[in-house]
Every structure is written in structure tokens, then in C-alpha cells.
Amino acid sequence: MALCKIDYYSQAMQQKMGVCVIIPENKWGYSLADRPADYRYPTLWLLCGGGFDHTDWIRYTALELYAAKHGIAVVLPGISYAGYVNTAEGDYRWWDQIAYELPDYLRKVFPLSEKREDNFVAGFSMGGYGAFKFAMQRPEMFAACGNFSGPIGIIPRTPVAPNEKLGQPCLRDDFCEPAFGTLWASFGSAAKRRNTPDDNLYMLEQHVQKGTDLPKFYMAVGAQDPGAQDGYDVMDYMKELGVDVHDVRDQGMHDWVYCNRHIADFLDWIPLHSEYIMEDQ
Amino acid sequence: MxxxxxxxxxxxxxxxxxxxxxxxxxxxxxxxxxxxxxxxxxxxxxxxxxxxxxxxxxxxxxxxxxxxxxxxxxxxxxxxxxxxxxxxxxxxxxxxxxxxxxxxxxxxxxxxxxxxxxxxxxxxxxxxxxxxxxxxxxxxxxDVASLCEDVAKGAQVPNLTTANLEAVFGDLKAVRGSELDILRPDAPAPxxxxxxxxxxxxxxxxxxxxxxxxxxxxxxxxxxxxxxxxxxxxxxxx
Missing domain, CATH: 3.40.50.1820 (Alpha/Beta hydrolase fold, catalytic domain)
Structure with a gap:
């Protein structure tokens, strides 16, 4: 497959950053040189989970094969543990880089369609939160949004004792263990993010009230995922609000095996129109 | 950058x-x-x-x-x-x-x-x-003609074997003056x-x-x- 691993200077982050782009190819024996120069590919903006980077979807799933099968380009940013926000500490503008800089830049460099019906966003875990937020902040950009095991409502809608901490109280009492220090530094307190564009459920309520034309949603959480109940509650709430949700409650953990299965299922599910799908081997 | x-x-x-x-x-x-x-x-x-x-x-x-x-x-x-x-x-x-x-x-x-x-x-x-x-x-x-002739005589060239060169130029002794010799006076140029x-x-x-x-x-x-x-x-x- 045509895989591009890019290093570029990010104006938003004020440093060099990595991002991967897949341009879908056909099976062995075909060349991209035989396709027209003016074709524009449908595009999936695919976000990784917390602690991962721009290479992990490629390394841990068969993503390139699925992209070729459907003839869809894929953009893969990294995130470290920064929570898909402009950070509260350190002024790292991850969200500006991912949601605004990359679409603008990569659409100039690569043959990516800018039509809404050709654009999709999805993510795993923290990337599910980010994908949902991308769809909330730029609903006009996407036809569909996929969430695999993501903590959509990581910002509690009501204060959580004792210190307004972020997270899903149902997970475990020690959510704020040292490994999550970067995540905490990124979000800051829940109080500062509640009812802001970083608060997905607040944004969803606002959109529903305004009657925004939202993307379709694919929401999947496995029953063995520690965040399963929170995920199911969010799905129920979305339905209650009248949002178009494809609800997947199946067996699975919070891991790449689950991701690999559901990125394939998501690509089968989205309303995709590509002129160049992979022929049978 | x-x-x-x-x-x-x-x-x-x-x-x-x-x-x-x-x-x-x-x-x-x-x-x-x-x-x-x-x-x-x-x-x-x-x-x-x-x-x-x-x-x-x-x-x-x-x-x-x-x-x-x-x-x-x-x-x-x-x-x-x-x-x-x-x-x-x-x-x-x-x-x-x-x-x-x-x-x-x-x-x-x-x-x-x-x-x-x-x-x-x-x-x-x-x-x-x-x-x-x-x-x-x-x-x-x-000057690939000289390179090929030198290698044909046994010269050791870094990063190249005789077989590497033969794959590109064929008979190493026949390159000079052939269409592969870009130094010949009548060779086409960009x-x-x-x-x-x-x-x-x-x-x-x-x-x-x-x-x-x-x-x-x-x-x-x-x-x-x-x-x-x-x-x-x-x-x-x-």
C-alpha cells in the first residue's frame, strides 16, 4: 500500500511532528501511476488512543489492507497522552494541530476529497473521545463518526467529589495514577472544561437543541471493556436525544484486537463511494 | 522543513x-x-x-x-x-x-x-x-566505459561487483562508444x-x-x- 510517514514542522505545536497518510492501492500488479492525477480520495481521519502515536494503527491492525479494500485514504495523527485538547499545562496545542492544521495542510499535499460525504472520523479509546469531539466541533466536515471504546463523556456532566477530577468514576478509584499525569496536565480540572467545546456531551446537547445536521455515529464498546457501562450509558443518552447511532455492544476488551475488528466493521458500515477499490487477489 | x-x-x-x-x-x-x-x-x-x-x-x-x-x-x-x-x-x-x-x-x-x-x-x-x-x-x-573496463580487468570498486555492473551494462568491454557511453561525441543530451x-x-x-x-x-x-x-x-x- 502507499504509506507516507511524514515529518513536518507544525505551526500549531511549534515543533516537528509526525503524521502518517495511507493512499489506497490495488492488489500487487497495479500502479498508482495508472490512476488520474486529479482524483480525490474519500478520507478517514483516524485517531489513536492515549499513549500512542501516528504509527500505531498501522503497526497493530490490518488498516492498510482495509483501506485498499474500500479505496479510502487514511490520515493518522499521533497524540501521546495529551487527550486531544490544547493542554492546560505546557501550552501544547495538539487539538489545533489535529483538527485544523492537518486538514488544511494535508489536503494541499495529498489528493484528499474535501466533500463532506467523503470524510469520516474515528478513533480508539482516547482517540474515540477525540473523534467524537472532531465531529462535534466540525460537524460540517464529516458524514460519519466512529468510536471504538472511547470515553466520550470523560468530562463529568456534574461535579465529582472530591476534587472535580476528570475521568469515569466507575472505572476504579485510582484513575489518577502517575501514568496518567500527562493526561491530567492536558485537561486540567473538569470544572475548567465542563460546558466548553471540549465537553462532548455538552456539545451534543447544544447541537441537538440547534438542530445541527450531525454525522451518523458508530459506537462500539466491548462488554469486557472497563468503560463498557459508561459507553452504553452514552449510547442510550444519544438515542434519548434522537441522535442517529449504530449501537454495537459485543464481546471484547479495551485492546487492538477489538480495534482491528471494529475498524474493519466501521469501514464496511460507512456510506462510502470510491472509484478505486481493491480487486480480488 | x-x-x-x-x-x-x-x-x-x-x-x-x-x-x-x-x-x-x-x-x-x-x-x-x-x-x-x-x-x-x-x-x-x-x-x-x-x-x-x-x-x-x-x-x-x-x-x-x-x-x-x-x-x-x-x-x-x-x-x-x-x-x-x-x-x-x-x-x-x-x-x-x-x-x-x-x-x-x-x-x-x-x-x-x-x-x-x-x-x-x-x-x-x-x-x-x-x-x-x-x-x-x-x-x-x-565515464562508465572506463569503469566497466577497469572492473573487467579486476579492479575493485566500492559498493559494486562485476555482476552488478554486467546487469546494467552487459559486456563490460563493449560499453565504450556504445549507446550506453554518454561521453561519446554524438550521444544525445538532455x-x-x-x-x-x-x-x-x-x-x-x-x-x-x-x-x-x-x-x-x-x-x-x-x-x-x-x-x-x-x-x-x-x-x-x-
């Missing part, structure tokens, strides 16, 4: 290849399409050879040019008799793949190379003048050629003579960076 590593499929090469592409940063991406320099590496190198040049990304940025470097094994960018049509890849397929993936202007395609890659660039640009309007040659090893050499390059004398034969001169530079600086400005501005 943007660079990418590309892996894609080729029919000319019967499989996947690697390439390194230098291209402008976001604030410099203001055009609909950009000139493209396709660049052939030296023997023993690969697509990453230009990464150590500290000024190349800045030049791509300033001049608004894509520099696209494929990995071409020991081929010189020439077709191999048993497969690996590297010449066809350099002249046709690789530019075609890149024009599909990147916003490149087909009327501003240039071919270049370094060391043995400069030989391949000259040969291929001369063979496809409609595809490449300019040719950029850095520290070129142009439309416009830039010769550049580092001051420390031992093959400068051949370049001086060959440049004169092509009715041009050799730009000398203190180091590889300064030679590329002059060469890329020649491509884009002269």
Missing part, C-alpha cells in the same frame, strides 16, 4: 519500493501545483541519501519544489535485463505515481542524480526530453544540464570535460550543501 518516507507498489519493479520526499511546509503551500525534481542516488546509497543535507528542506521550502528520491538498488536508474525496469520506473512510473499522490506540475519535471545516479539522470533525461526539461548532475560519475561538483570531488576533471562537450560549465561548491543550493536555484529560477 517537511520530509516523508513513502512505500508503494510498482509494476516496473514488480513490487514495493521506498522513496524519500522533501516538500514545502504548510505556509509555503500556496500554489495549485509545484515543480518536481526526481533524484537518483549514488551506487551503494538509497532514497535516504539526501537527508543529511542540512539545507535541503529549507531549500524545498524557499523554492517551493518537491524533491523525490526513490531507492534504486545498484541499477544506476537503468533497466535490468532480468527484471527491475528501473529506467522505465525513473522516466515514467515513479513520476506518474508521484503526480497522482502530490500536486506536481507535469510541465516542470526535472531529473537529477548524484555520483552514478548522475549518469542515470543524464541518460534517462536524454531519452525522455518530453518528460524532463532540465537535468541536475552532482558529483557525477559519467535539454538543459547543470553540472555541480564539490571542491573535494575527485572526478571533477571528467565533469569539466563533459560539461564543455554539453556547451556548459561546472559550478564548484565548497560542500554538497552549496552545490545543491546552486543547482536547485538553477532549476527553479534560471
Amino acid at each position: 517537511a520530509v516523508l518516507e513513502l512505500n508503494a507498489l510498482s509494476t516496473a519493479l514488480s513490487g514495493s519500493f521506498s522513496a524519500t520526499v522533501f516538500f514545502p511546509d504548510q505556509p509555503q503551500m500556496k500554489e495549485q501545483s509545484y515543480p518536481a525534481l526526481y533524484f537518483i542516488h549514488d551506487i551503494g546509497g538509497d532514497d535516504t541519501d539526501l537527508r543529511p543535507l542540512h539545507n535541503l528542506e529549507a531549500l524545498a521550502n524557499e523554492l517551493g519544489i518537491f524533491i523525490l528520491c526513490p531507492s534504486l538498488m545498484h541499477s544506476f536508474g537503468m533497466d535490468l535485463p532480468w527484471g527491475g525496469k528501473y529506467g522505465d520506473f525513473v522516466r515514467r512510473e515513479f513520476p506518474g505515481i508521484c503526480r497522482h499522490m502530490f500536486p506536481l506540475d507535469e510541465s516542470r519535471q526535472y531529473l537529477g542524480g548524484m555520483g552514478a545516479g548522475a549518469y542515470g539522470a543524464f541518460w534517462n533525461a536524454a531519452k525522455a526530453p518530453e518528460a524532463f526539461s532540465k537535468c541536475l548532475l552532482i558529483n557525477g560519475h559519467f 535539454k538543459a544540464v547543470f553540472f555541480g561538483c564539490e571542491e573535494s570531488f575527485p572526478g571533477t576533471e571528467v565533469s569539466l570535460k563533459f560539461a564543455k562537450q554539453c556547451n556548459t560549465s561546472v559550478r564548484m561548491g565548497a560542500d554538497l550543501e552549496s552545490v545543491f543550493d546552486a543547482g536547485l536555484r538553477w532549476l527553479c529560477n534560471e
